[in-house]
Amino acid sequence: FFENVMFHEVAHGLGIKNTLDGKGTVREALTDLAGSFEEGKADILGLYMIGKLGEMGELEAAKLKDNYVTFLAGIFRSVRFGASDAHGRANMVAFNYLQREGAFARDQASGHYRIDFDKMALAVNGLSAKILTLQGDGDYAGAKALQDELGQVGPALQAALDRLQQQNI
Numbered sequence: 001f002f003e004n005v006m007f008h009e010v011a012h013g014l015g016i017k018n019t020l021d022g023k024g025t026v027r028e029a030l031t032d033l034a035g036s037f038e039e040g041k042a043d044i045l046g047l048y049m050i051g052k053l054g055e056m057g058e059l060e061a062a063k064l065k066d067n068y069v070t071f072l073a074g075i076f077r078s079v080r081f082g083a084s085d086a087h088g089r090a091n092m093v094a095f096n097y098l099q100r101e102g103a104f105a106r107d108q109a110s111g112h113y114r115i116d117f118d119k120m121a122l123a124v125n126g127l128s129a130k131i132l133t134l135q136g137d138g139d140y141a142g143a144k145a146l147q148d149e150l151g152q153v154g155p156a157l158q159a160a161l162d163r164l165q166q167q168n169i
Contacts, residue, residue: 001070003063007046015041019138029138036151037143040090041131047071048128051121068120072104072113079153080161089151096150097130098123106156111163 019029027034050067053059075091098104101123104115134143153161 001074003050003067004046004070004074007049008042009046011042011045011049012038014045015132016136020136021138023138026135026138030135030140030143033140033143033147035086036089036093036147037131037135039086040093041128041135043071043090043094044124044127044131047124051124064121065115065117068115068117072098072115076161076164079157080164089147092152093147093150094127095157096152096154097127100150101126106160111160 016026018025023029026037030037047067050059051064054061054064072095075095078091079088079095081088098120101119102116103120103123104113106113130146133139134146
């Protein structure tokens with residue numbers, strides 16, 4: 001958890017601050033979406049950096065898997081308190097993107113989630129590229145479309161959250 005938080009904070013300082021066309025800042029271009037995309041960038045680039053440290057031999061492979069599991073568990077923790085603020089919307093985009101890419105799946109019988117670590121790495125790379133491209137292009141319409149498509153709590157996740165609530169967890 002510490003590594004996820006630490007690299008999230010480091011990632012805030014990285015990435016694109018000004019649009020690549022030179023017409024202004026990412027914040028100006030993405031207006032009301034800027035906060036959630038900045039949080040989403042920090043989350044996913046934090047995981048990306050942890051993966052790169054593993055590739056460089058600075059972090060053992062098991063640590064990367066631990067970070068992936070912790071990241072997913074952190075989404076469950078945070079969305080229990082709502083998905084309407086910048087962090088919550090960013091979490092839902094990440095959750096739904098990773099799920100769509102097969103990075104994890106829910107076992108219907110047990111209700112447990114299982115991560116496919118190879119697909120998780122690919123999905124982290126893909127979402128990193130997507131967010132950075134939207135920010136760099138200052139693409140408000142593309143950012144809005146991504147958030148509209150993936151920024152909601154779906155029925156299966158809501159059922160899992162309700163189950164936690166019913167069990168007083």
